[in-house]
Amino acid sequence: MSTDTDVSLSSYDEDQGSKLTRKAKEAPFVPIGMAGFAAIVAYGLYKLKSRGNTKMSVHLIHMCVAAQGFVVGAMTLGMGYSMYWEFWAKPKP
Structure with missing residues (x-):
């Protein structure tokens, strides 16, 4: 019975920063969606004091x-982007 301890999986060896960088290169609209979500939440918290007569x-x-709409829009654009490069921009054999 042999055990193979020399197997190294690259997904387990990387830290959070390099994993986020790799995922951002694979799907560039994910960090855009995350940043847009954070920006809308920050703007909403900033405008919380000056909302006028609007209820909380x-x-x-x-x-x-607004935040969910931005994330869904970024996901839709990302899917369209990946579909374009996978089906239409790929050179035909």
Whole structure:
């Protein structure tokens, strides 16, 4: 019975920063979606004091919908981008 301890899997050897960098190169719209989500949440928190007569729950619902819409839009653009490069831009044999 032999055990193979020399097997090294690259996905287990990388740290969080290099994994995020590799994933960002594979799917560039993921970090865009994350940054947009964070920006909309930060803007919503900044505007929380000056919301006027708008109720707190309505303001939070609007910010939630805006953040989710941005993420869904980034995912849709990312899928369209990958489909374009996989099916249409690929050279035909």
